[in-house]
Amino acid sequence: MWQQILQSVRSLEYPRRNAVLAPAALGAGGLLVCWLLSRRKIKTLAMGDGWWGSGERPPREKEDETIQCFQIETSDREIQELHQRLDQARYIPPLEGAAFQYGFNSTYLQRVVAYWRNQFDWRKQLEILNQYPHFKTTIEGIEVHFVHVKPSRVPKGQAARPLLMVHGWPGSFYEFYKIIPLLTDPAGQGLNEDVVFEVICPSIPGYGFSEAPHQQGFDTLAAARIFHKLMQRLGFQEFYVQGGDWGSRITTNMAQMLPKSVKGLHLNFIFITSGGLGMLVSLLLGAYVPWLVGLTREDSRRLFPYFEKNVYDLLRETGYLHIQATKPDTAGCALNDSPVGLAAYILEKFSTWTDKSFRNMDNGGLERKFSLDDLLTHVMIYWVTSSIVSSMRFYKENVSKNPNAAPDARVGVYVPTGLAAFPQELAHTPRSWAKKKFKNIVTYSYMPRGGHFAAFEEPELLAQDIRQLVKKVEHL
Amino acid sequence: MFLEIFLTLALGTIVYLFFSRKKEETLPIEEGWWGKGQKPDSEEDATVRPFKVETTEAELNDLFRRLDQTRFTEPLEDSYFHYGFNSVYLREVVSYWRNQFNWKKQVEVLNKFPQFKTKIEGLDVHFVHVKPPSLPEGRSAKPLLMVHGWPGSVYEFYKIIPLLTDPASHGLSDEHIFEVICPSIPGYGFSEASHKKGFNSVSAAGIFYKLMLRLGFNEFYAQGGDWGWLICTNLAQIAPNHVKGLHLNMVSVTNMRFTQLLSILLGRYFPGLFGFQDEDVRRMFPFLKKGPYMILMESGYAHIQATKPDTAGCGLNDSPVGLAAYILEKFSTWTEPEFRKLEDGGLERKYSLDDLLTNVMLYWVSGCMVSAMRFYKENIGKGIGTQKHEKLSVRVPTGIASFPNELLHTPRSWAQQKYVNIISFNFMPRGGHFAAFEEPELLAIDIQQFVGKVEKKEVWKEKGK
Numbered sequence: 001m002w003q004q005i006l007q008s009v010r011s012l013e014y015p016r017r018n019a020v021l022a023p024a025a026l027g028a029g030g031l032l033v034c035w036l037l038s039r040r041k042i043k044t045l046a047m048g049d050g051w052w053g054s055g056e057r058p059p060r061e062k063e064d065e066t067i068q069c070f071q072i073e074t075s076d077r078e079i080q081e082l083h084q085r086l087d088q089a090r091y092i093p094p095l096e097g098a099a100f101q102y103g104f105n106s107t108y109l110q111r112v113v114a115y116w117r118n119q120f121d122w123r124k125q126l127e128i129l130n131q132y133p134h135f136k137t138t139i140e141g142i143e144v145h146f147v148h149v150k151p152s153r154v155p156k157g158q159a160a161r162p163l164l165m166v167h168g169w170p171g172s173f174y175e176f177y178k179i180i181p182l183l184t185d186p187a188g189q190g191l192n193e194d195v196v197f198e199v200i201c202p203s204i205p206g207y208g209f210s211e212a213p214h215q216q217g218f219d220t221l222a223a224a225r226i227f228h229k230l231m232q233r234l235g236f237q238e239f240y241v242q243g244g245d246w247g248s249r250i251t252t253n254m255a256q257m258l259p260k261s262v263k264g265l266h267l268n269f270i271f272i273t274s275g276g277l278g279m280l281v282s283l284l285l286g287a288y289v290p291w292l293v294g295l296t297r298e299d300s301r302r303l304f305p306y307f308e309k310n311v312y313d314l315l316r317e318t319g320y321l322h323i324q325a326t327k328p329d330t331a332g333c334a335l336n337d338s339p340v341g342l343a344a345y346i347l348e349k350f351s352t353w354t355d356k357s358f359r360n361m362d363n364g365g366l367e368r369k370f371s372l373d374d375l376l377t378h379v380m381i382y383w384v385t386s387s388i389v390s391s392m393r394f395y396k397e398n399v400s401k402n403p404n405a406a407p408d409a410r411v412g413v414y415v416p417t418g419l420a421a422f423p424q425e426l427a428h429t430p431r432s433w434a435k436k437k438f439k440n441i442v443t444y445s446y447m448p449r450g451g452h453f454a455a456f457e458e459p460e461l462l463a464q465d466i467r468q469l470v471k472k473v474e475h476l
Numbered sequence: 477m478f479l480e481i482f483l484t485l486a487l488g489t490i491v492y493l494f495f496s497r498k499k500e501e502t503l504p505i506e507e508g509w510w511g512k513g514q515k516p517d518s519e520e521d522a523t524v525r526p527f528k529v530e531t532t533e534a535e536l537n538d539l540f541r542r543l544d545q546t547r548f549t550e551p552l553e554d555s556y557f558h559y560g561f562n563s564v565y566l567r568e569v570v571s572y573w574r575n576q577f578n579w580k581k582q583v584e585v586l587n588k589f590p591q592f593k594t595k596i597e598g599l600d601v602h603f604v605h606v607k608p609p610s611l612p613e614g615r616s617a618k619p620l621l622m623v624h625g626w627p628g629s630v631y632e633f634y635k636i637i638p639l640l641t642d643p644a645s646h647g648l649s650d651e652h653i654f655e656v657i658c659p660s661i662p663g664y665g666f667s668e669a670s671h672k673k674g675f676n677s678v679s680a681a682g683i684f685y686k687l688m689l690r691l692g693f694n695e696f697y698a699q700g701g702d703w704g705w706l707i708c709t710n711l712a713q714i715a716p717n718h719v720k721g722l723h724l725n726m727v728s729v730t731n732m733r734f735t736q737l738l739s740i741l742l743g744r745y746f747p748g749l750f751g752f753q754d755e756d757v758r759r760m761f762p763f764l765k766k767g768p769y770m771i772l773m774e775s776g777y778a779h780i781q782a783t784k785p786d787t788a789g790c791g792l793n794d795s796p797v798g799l800a801a802y803i804l805e806k807f808s809t810w811t812e813p814e815f816r817k818l819e820d821g822g823l824e825r826k827y828s829l830d831d832l833l834t835n836v837m838l839y840w841v842s843g844c845m846v847s848a849m850r851f852y853k854e855n856i857g858k859g860i861g862t863q864k865h866e867k868l869s870v871r872v873p874t875g876i877a878s879f880p881n882e883l884l885h886t887p888r889s890w891a892q893q894k895y896v897n898i899i900s901f902n903f904m905p906r907g908g909h910f911a912a913f914e915e916p917e918l919l920a921i922d923i924q925q926f927v928g929k930v931e932k933k934e935v936w937k938e939k940g941k
Contacts, residue, residue: 215553315783319776319779338794
């Protein structure tokens with residue numbers, strides 16, 4: 001066929017030939033330019049800069065970049081004061097038959113508080129917390145806390161891969177305490193030691209032992225940039241990142257800002273801000289012809305009935321998000337003053353976000369997946385650091401007027417990505433939807449069990465999936 | 477993005493409206509039982525017992541101890557009231573509360589109006605009942621039921637009560653003299669909270685209806701804002717023959733119809749076409765900013781209270797300062813949205829700290845915040861626009877006082893879709909959500925002129941016969 005075209009063109013007289021060749025050349029040239037321009041569309045998020053300390057940024061002072069060792073401590077006074085507040089708590093009986101439908105059931109709450117008052121041993125928990133090395137360093141005017149665990153031994157021929165793991169709300173670095181050994185010491189945990197990590201778990205500024213920003217505007221982009229600076233300060237040019245909840249968005253931003261530093265991105269929670277027409281169509285048709293709109297059978301099972309499972313449920317479970325994104329200082333005020341109120345607020349999430357059916361239980365099913373010691377340690381981290389209000393402000397800083405106009409909504413993610421979809425996660429995101437943002441999905445796994453607090457609840461499953469991603473990225 | 481959501485809603489509603497029709501019927505009165513455990517076979521004790529607010533040294537000492545040990549969190553620089561209640565100003569309020577506020581004196585203020593309790597449907601219902609001090613020859617007092625809302629209480633009416641029961645002494649016309657009954661909604665203040673699920677505005681209306689009958693009133697007026705608006709509306713729907721007139725200082729339209737949506741799109745340009753007056757246009761537009769955006773910014777509390785009231789209220793029942801911040805934030809923003817730009821939330825511009833803290837104390841000493849929040853779940857927990865009463869109209873003569881700083885403005889043409897017998901609709905010159913508390917005179921005058929119109933119509937009707 002080509003021969004014929006060439007023949008016919010060559011046979012044309014000059015003026016006619018030009019008339020054919022000129023537009024053809026223009027067309028080809030135009031296509032080439034378009035293609036070249038589209039390659040440049042792989043843009044990154046601007047890093048920017050920030051200052052979060054009190055008052056004005058000191059003009060010529062260079063920031064103190066030293067890293068100091070840190071140990072979490074307590075005092076008798078702190079514990080006594082807590083006990084006194086627990087003793088004076090005022091409860092209101094739940095409605096008859098309410099279980100956890102109206103929020104945290106106060107009858108069960110009283111049992112939790114009795115345990116907290118009489119059996120929970122904060123000093124013993126601190127020993128557990130301090131078993132891993134903690135550090136603090138000042139970045140952009142605020143002190144950033146992190147846990148840094150190196151493997152005790154690295155097999156020959158390997159190097160420990162740096163892995164940054166970022167928590168969310170109402171979690172903390174403590175969520176990773178069960179998974180850390182699986183990643184830094186796989187052999188000791190019965191796993192293959194072909195992949196060994198050195199793990200860094202920072203506290204998001206405003207959470208736990210990281211200082212809270214004093215200025216407005218501290219969003220996930222700022223956190224991402226600070227964590228990049230942290231990793232650089234620790235001497236890592238290339239590393240893996242893992243996150244869920246806010247950690248998911250922060251690590252995604254990190255991959256968008258500096259893709260060459262992020263070897264691989266692993267998420268157990270996916271933020272999708274803009275659905276677009278494609279998502280709408282797949283929602284309308286997905287229940288009937290999932291294969292047609294890129295949904296698997298498992299996707300179908302987890303998504304539909306869409307309104308019931310997603311829209312109503314999301315509305316039922318996002319009251320906290322709404323008030324924290326608008327009036328964090330009001331919402332957090334009482335919680336910073338009443339440890340019982342704080343516990344109810346936080347632990348309600350550990351119940352419902354682990355398994356939605358727990359709402360129908362009088363005790364919220366809390367102790368089915370977690371121990372009271374572990375749960376109360378999480379609460380204590382918020383209590384002793386007085387960080388509940390600043391943790392809530394993060395919602396206001398990140399929920400903007402128009403999510404589609406947010407800078408990170410328009411930039412794709414090109415680093416190798418691994419997605420772990422847990423069945424009891426708040427919302428399910430099928431691979432076909434995630435693909436719109438994550439252009440380089442290397443692994444997508446339907447996890448057999450587990451909810452929102454994946455690292456805390458199913459550390460083995462999560463560790464397995466992280467290792468699988470790394471092996472694929474490194475072609476092992 | 478809002479435009480897209482909005483257009484989708486518009487499309488959806490057009491489809492929905494095609495298939496819906498407003499039903500003309502009364503709301504049935506439901507017999508309820510809200511007490512603990514099983515309903516006993518014996519007849520309910522219908523006596524009306526006098527009640528007085530009391531306090532003890534122990535109660536005060538406990539409060540002071542908690543105030544003294546408050547843990548505050550510094551606000552972000554230059555955040556004013558944009559992130560909620562500013563804790564720098566909160567410290568000042570707490571200092572006043574601890575050192576100058578005199579609860580014993582305020583209890584005396586509360587007790588200056590006679591209060592009572594009576595058992596209805598298993599719950600002890602608290603109410604204030606004020607009769608006029610004197611009545612001119614041959615005149616009778618008109619019974620007026622006034623219902624508060626959240627986070628208010630019967631105390632909101634303490635300034636307006638004298639203007640209604642004794643207008644002459646306050647420089648107002650004494651053409652209409654009222655006998656005022658202000659109950660506490662069950663679950664609020666000194667009214668017992670329901671022990672059963674499902675206690676909503678219709679249940680409260682049923683209880684207040686029984687209360688008025690028990691007090692011997694066969695016909696009465698009803699007035700309300702916030703939840704009081706809805707309860708009084710329901711009252712007019714379940715007992716239209718007993719409610720002579722319904723006066724509201726807040727109206728919310730939950731059943732959006734096609735014409736309303738159209739009026740949002742075009743009302744700014746063709747106000748006359750949609751029955752909008754200039755003042756309507758001034759208050760409603762730009763719509764996205766004053767409507768949906770305002771709702772989103774200010775309804776976080778409603779969202780969490782309608783889904784997890786027990787969680788949301790837990791800390792508030794344990795930390796008086798947290799409770800104060802939560803409640804007083806509303807007294808700031810709902811009085812004037814611009815107050816969010818002030819470091820002190822403009823709270824003391826319209827109210828005294830004594831009055832504000834008295835209202836907070838009512839929630840604190842009764843420990844009612846959790847049950848008060850549950851009312852949100854019982855009413856809107858299943859979604860707005862889903863309840864039967866939202867689809868029914870109100871035939872009772874209605875008067876609406878439209879205050880400029882109310883969170884959302886509802887024009888007469890919209891209100892008319894539901895309140896088919898509006899005989900009075902006035903734009904108030906100033907004032908916000910807590911009308912009775914903030915502008916008692918304006919509200920009293922509007923109630924009086926409304927009642928005047930109702931009585932005139934009655935006279936015409938009588939003459940007509």
